[in-house]
Amino acid sequence: DAKTTQPTSMDCAEGRAANLPCNHSTISGNEYVYWYRQIHSQGPQYIIHGLKNNETNEMASLIITEDRKSSTLILPHATLRDTAVYYCIVIGNEKLTFGTGTRLTIIP
Amino acid sequence: SQTIHQWPATLVQPVGSPLSLECTVEGTSNPNLYWYRQAAGRGLQLLFYSVGIGQISSEVPQNLSASRPQDRQFILSSKKLLLSDSGFYLCAWSPGLVGYGYTFGSGTRLTVV
Numbered sequence: 451d452a453k454t455t456q457p458t459s460m461d462c463a464e465g466r467a468a469n470l471p472c473n474h475s476t477i478s479g480n481e482y483v484y485w486y487r488q489i490h491s492q493g494p495q496y497i498i499h500g501l502k503n504n505e506t507n508e509m510a511s512l513i514i515t516e517d518r519k520s521s522t523l524i525l526p527h528a529t530l531r532d533t534a535v536y537y538c539i540v541i542g543n544e545k546l547t548f549g550t551g552t553r554l555t556i557i558p
Numbered sequence: 559s560q561t562i563h564q565w566p567a568t569l570v571q572p573v574g575s576p577l578s579l580e581c582t583v584e585g586t587s588n589p590n591l592y593w594y595r596q597a598a599g600r601g602l603q604l605l606f607y608s609v610g611i612g613q614i615s616s617e618v619p620q621n622l623s624a625s626r627p628q629d630r631q632f633i634l635s636s637k638k639l640l641l642s643d644s645g646f647y648l649c650a651w652s653p654g655l656v657g658y659g660y661t662f663g664s665g666t667r668l669t670v671v
Contacts, residue, residue, distance in 0.1 A: 484659070493648050493662035494602070537602075545617075546592065546650070546660050548602040 454538045459553040468525040470552050472538030475519040481542035483514060485523045487534040488551070494537065497523065528556045560585035564649045564663030571670055577622075577636040579666050581649030584630065589651040591632040592660070593624055596646040608632060609654060644670045 455473040462468040474483065482501050486494040498505055498512045500521070505512045511524040525532055537551040564581045571577060583589050593605045604617045606624035614624050621640050625633045632649060649663040 486660075488602075491646070491665075491667070493650075493665050496659045496661070499659065545604060545607060546652070547604055548594075550601050 454540055454549050456536075456538050456549065456552045458550070459555070461555050461557055462525075462528045463557050464530060465527055468528040468532065468554060468556070470523040470525075470536050470538075470554065471520065472522070473520045474538070474540045477518050477540050478542060481540045483512065483518075483521050484539045484541060484546070485510070485512065486537045486539065486548075487532075487554075488537070489531075489534045494548075497536075528554075530556050530558065532556050560651075560661065562649060562651055562661055562663045564666060566666055567664065568667045569669070571639050571668065573641055573670055574638050577634070577639050577643070577668070579634040579647055579649075579668075581632045581634075581663055582630055583651045586630070586651070586653065588629060588654065590654040591626060592650040592652075593632065593634050594648040594650065596648065598645070602648065606634070639670045641670050644668055 482499050484499040485497040487497055488494045498507055498510050500512045500514050512521060514521045533556045535551040535553050537548050539546060561584045590609050592607045594602045595605050596602050606614055606616055608614050608626045611626055611629055621643060622636050647666045647668055650660050652660040
């Protein structure tokens with residue numbers, strides 16, 4: 451599976467949009483981009499995933515560049531409950547392998 | 559709907575004692591099953607995954623083993639626990655099709671003393 455690179459940490463003001471970047475320059479054609487988040491002492495929670503097109507659901511939006519080498523997860527109106535570690539994962543087979551993720555802190 | 563059950567939620571075991579953590583999935587058949595471990599302050603490490611009954615793939619050499627005696631049951635075991643086995647253990651399942659999500663259990667926090 452392709453490796454991903456994310457910033458170690460980010461802050462975002464409550465009520466503002468949180469934009470979390472992810473680089474996956476070695477992604478191959480059949481690999482999907484998944485985003486999960488983990489709130490302290492809980493199991494990872496699925497947020498969104500995509501292949502080529504931008505995606506939106508009730509939690510977030512996923513913007514994938516045309517060359518698919520990077521993506522951005524957007525939380526449109528961040529709340530304090532969005533404070534968590536966010537993982538960007540690229541997968542094309544059975545294994546879901548986590549990197550170190552981005553620790554997002556929402557500031558009141 | 560599909561659900562995943564993992565127990566116990568917390569466990570304190572002495573060094574050298576055996577371990578058995580169980581994970582079951584309901585509402586689906588032939589799922590892919592996974593065991594992850596998260597040491598304190600660290601990321602999630604994939605330990606084992608299984609694509610079918612009796613089929614176990616190990617990702618890292620360690621003091622643990624996994625078994626899948628039934629289609630929707632995944633067990634993590636150890637014969638003799640080490641202090642370094644402490645951590646947060648998570649079970650997950652997926653339909654086995656790329657493009658479909660992975661669902662995690664609530665985890666077991668194991669402390670080896």
